[in-house]
Structure formats: structure tokens, C-alpha cells
Amino acid sequence: MGSPQGSTLRTNVAGLVDGSTVQTEVSHIDCLPVYVKELIAGGAAGAFAKSIVAPLERTKILLQTRTHGFESLGVHQSLRKLLKHEGIVGFYKGNGASVIRIIPYAAIHFMSYEQYRGWILENYSSLGSGPLIDLLAGSASGGTAVLCTYPLDLARTKLAYQVVDTRSNFRGGISSLYPRPAYSGITDVLTTVYKEGGIRGLYRGVGPTLTGILPYAGLKFYIYEKLKTHVPEQHQNSIVMRLSCGALAGLLGQTFTYPLDVVRRQMQVESLQSSTIQGDTRFRNTWEGLTTIARNQGWRQLFAGLSINYIKIVPSVAVGFTAYDMMKVWLRIPPRQKDVSA
Template sequence: TRRAEFHSTGLSGSVSRIAKTEGLLGFYRGNGASVARIIPYAGLHYMSYEEYRRWILQAFPNVWKGPTLDLMAGSLSGGTAVLFTYPLDLIRTKLAYQVVSPTKLNVSRMVNNEQVYRGIRDCLSKTYKEGGIRGLYRGVAPTLFGIFPYAGLKFYFYEEMKRHVPDDYKKSIMAKLTCGSVAGLLGQTFTYPLEVVRRQMQVQKLVASEEAELKGTMRSMVFIAQKQGWKTLFSGLSINYIKVVPSAAIGFTVYDTMKSCLRVPSRDEEN
């Protein structure tokens, strides 16, 4: 969802363009907001998953069992984490979207009549002044539509695959990494079009365009498919795998390892 000159250039072409226009720092644009977001996001995500799982078991002890329980608890925990950290995700996207060469900045920090954000606080302040609380949650609907199935499927696939791991390998780091990798890959594949819709809704204010404003998740998805082609809904999926697959693998592995270190009761010991 970056500028038009980055479209259809592929992974190697995009890497080359960013390196030429922004240098090494261009690859880390928006990383500060990303780090500021991921810490509370991950904490809330895994903590609320365990809590939702416990609450569901207490409310429906004879109904919600097995994979369905992981799917439901994972979906709810993903939505909870998103609602609490979404403004930082929006700021991260806006900062990363800026493709700016220092030589193109003028005195008022404008580039081709587009405002340049100077950091997390500056972007947060200007976004709030422009749209208030609603502005900080622009694009949250497709994010929730995407995170519910993604988080749910991610936990579902992970726990389901772990059930089929032989007992001798259940504590193996490699087994956990493998299960986490496959869970992240499958979850991301099924829900990626919603990720594209979310990104385009987040940054559309930064783009001078005569096209109609994107409103509504499903309408936006249909609009993008009609105007830009259905392949656009999967644009960037391959490079997203490079980020999401190891991230999910490491996240689940650390999550399970920390549970063991903290002596959290096994999920087989349900209350």
C-alpha cells in the first residue's frame, strides 16, 4: 500500500527503491511505533487468551472443548489486544508509508503537499487533531474483521498440531517452532485480503486521489478488487510470510516456554 512508484516492482525492486530513496533508515521507518505497540499487544494477546479460555470453560463446561475452544478464545483475545493498541498500529503504518528523501523536505516539512510526520508523538498529535478519537481508530473495522479469524485460526492450528506431536517431542523447541510457523502461515494466508483493506483505509488520507473514499470492509474489498484487480488483495503476501511466520513461531515458543518456567498448570489440567 505504499506509493504508486512502489507498486508492481516486486520484493527486490521495492528493496532497491527504498535503499536509493531513503537509505538504510528507510527499512526501519515506523519501527519505533511498532516496538511500542508489540509489547502491550503481545502481552494482552496471550494473557487474555488464557483468561477467555478459562471463562469459556467455566461458563460452558460441557460444550466448549477441544479446537473450538482455542478458536473462540484466540479470536476474542486478538480483538481485545487490537482495541487497546490500535492507535499505535495506525501511527506505525502512517510513519512507514512516508517515502521521503531528506533533500525533498522544505522548511514547513511538506513533500509534494503531503505532511511529513516527525515521529510517534507528532503523528499521534496531528492524527488526533484531524479526526479526534475516530481518527485514531480509522480502519479498525477491517482490522477486527481480520484479527478475529486470524488470531482464532492461529491458536486453533497451533494447539491442534501440538495434539498430534508424539509425547517424546512435546517439549521440543523445534516441534513448537514448527507448529507455530505453520499456524502463522495458514492463519495469515486465509485472512490477508483483510490486511490489505486495512492498510489502504489507514493511509488513504495521505494519498491525493480522485477515487471514492473507502468505507466499509466488504465494500472496500470489492472496490479494490474491481479497480486494482483481485491480485492486489494478496499483494505483499510473500514478504509478509517472511515477517509473520518466524514471528508466530517465536511468539508461541516463548509463550509455551515461559508458561513452563512460571509453572503455569497444563491446559490438560482444566478447572
């Protein structure tokens, strides 16, 4: 993000304002509908942020689902064990499914957020144009994105839950962990799950996901935009400012909704867990999942992996928001309504 690039961006924007020939250099971008630009910006931001924290995301899932051999380990020890048995590739197992999911998820999330936000401002002007609108639009967009991409999240979790693809490679007697052969990829997961449970199987755990994403997505956008309102005008475009606001928004939002994420992960991998590890209990709903985990595994399990989530949420949400804002500038996305009115 050096100054030459910044100068180019400013020059291009100035060209659009004064009608100079610079506009012809970006005519293809300018011809795109705004919602398409928002899809592109959101998808790129999501993929970039998700890839940065992939090793921490894999470790978090192993801790959440109490994978054999990892239930008593901390973050650092889990990373070392993964590196020892699976190498660098092990850090990114399931990341292909994660990136494939996050691109449409983030694209829909950010685009629908902007669309919901504009719709609320146009139809419910009595609510004003402050962070409350971001809370409502963020919650609605989070739910929309989840419903559109949940099967891919299910596939990502099942792939990440598998500590090894070939059990003989793992020393320590884990050969009895899986009652069936390991999944070979995203298509195999989706096909197998659909054959076993149909559409309902592909959306196993979507209840706690929606219960968690609605407040989390809303709080994330609310806190991010609220913090930005307290930043002096001269620092509004600072990357450091955006990273800081995004990191704090992610930390606070995740803390309140994390137990719901734990329930979701355990519901997603129930069919993979042997009775000797987790029992035959199947959660019928979110509340039952919360109470059962607290009773049988202890309330601390509801926050298993939270420390690593704090570690990963800082770069993930911060980079996601920052990349999205920068992509909006590059793609010439018009200012928001409240910015124009201001």
C-alpha cells in the same frame, strides 16, 4: 537455548515441586500474579518476533498501499530500493511505533487469551477442552488487543508509508507525493490525526481490522494447539516442533484473512495519498473496500504483499509462539487446565 539453561530450568522447577531452597532464588517471580506473568511473557514474545521481521513488514506496507515507485516492484527489488535510498535505517522506519504497539498488543493478546480460555472452560464445560476452545478464546483475545492498541497501529502504518522524511534526499521526482510535511514521530501522528478526525480518526480502519483479526487470531491459536496435539509426548517441548507448528499456523491463518489486511492499510493511509495516485475514494466499510479495490485496482491487489507476508509470517508467528511458551516456563506460569486434566 543450550543444555545448561535447560538444566537450570528443570532444576528450578524440581525445586518448586520438592520444596528445596531453589524456590527462594525465584521468590520475586513466584509472587507475581499469573496474569502479570502472562502479560510479561506475551509482551516480550511480541517485541522479539516483531523486531526480527521489521524489514519485511516495512516492505509489505509499501506494497499494500501502492506507494509511488514501489507498486510494480517485487519483494527483493523493494528491499534493494529501500537500502539504496534510506540505508539500513530505512528497514526499521516505523518499527519504533510497531514495537511500542506490539508490546501492549501481544501482552494483552496472550494474557486475555489465557483468561478467556479459562473462563470458557469454567462456564461452558460442555464444549470440552480441545482446540475449539482455543479458536474461541483466540478470536476474543485478538479483538480485545486490537481495540486497546489500534491508534498505535495506525501511527506505525502512517510512518512506514512515508518513503522518506526529507523529499530532497530521494532522486526520481517523488517530491509531489505528500500534500503535507512528513510526520516526525508517533506523537506527531497521533496528535495530527486526532485534531483532524477526533477519536474516529484514530480508529480509522478498525472495522476491517476487527473483521480480519477475529478469524485470524482464532485460527492461529486453533491450528497451533491442534498441531501440538499430534506431536508425540517426547517432542512436546522441542523448540523445533514449536517453531514448525507456529509457522504453519501463521501461514494458514494469514491466507484466509489477508485481503482484509489490505483494506485496513489503504484506509489508514487514505489521507496521505494524492488524488493522482489513489483517487478521492474513501471506503465507508470493509465490504466497500474489498469491492472497490477489486474493481478499480484488480483482485490481485487484495493479495499485494502476500508473498512477503508468507516470508515474514514464518519467523514472526513461529518465534512469537515459541518465545511465549519459553517465557511461560521461565516465569513459572502454571499448566493449562486441559494439561492438568490430561
